[in-house]
Amino acid sequence: MFSHKYNSLRLGVFQVSKYLWFALECFSIVVLCGCFVCFWVQVFVFLSDFCKSVSTGFFIV
Secondary structure, eight states: OHHHHHHHHHHHHHHHHHHHHHHHHHHHHHHHHHHHHHHHHHHHHHHHHHHHHHHHHHHHO
16 A cells, blocks of 8 residues: 555656656747847847948948
């Protein structure tokens, strides 16, 4: 009886840890994708500002 309870408890812990690991993987993928998107948004904003300043500089000259 005790060993059966222990086995089911161990199986439950294994299932919970498996779900936690899956959630952690999903969270890390989301964080990585968010950082990637933020990086490209920053690059795009920098490039558009740079192009604007260059074009206005040319127009001023």
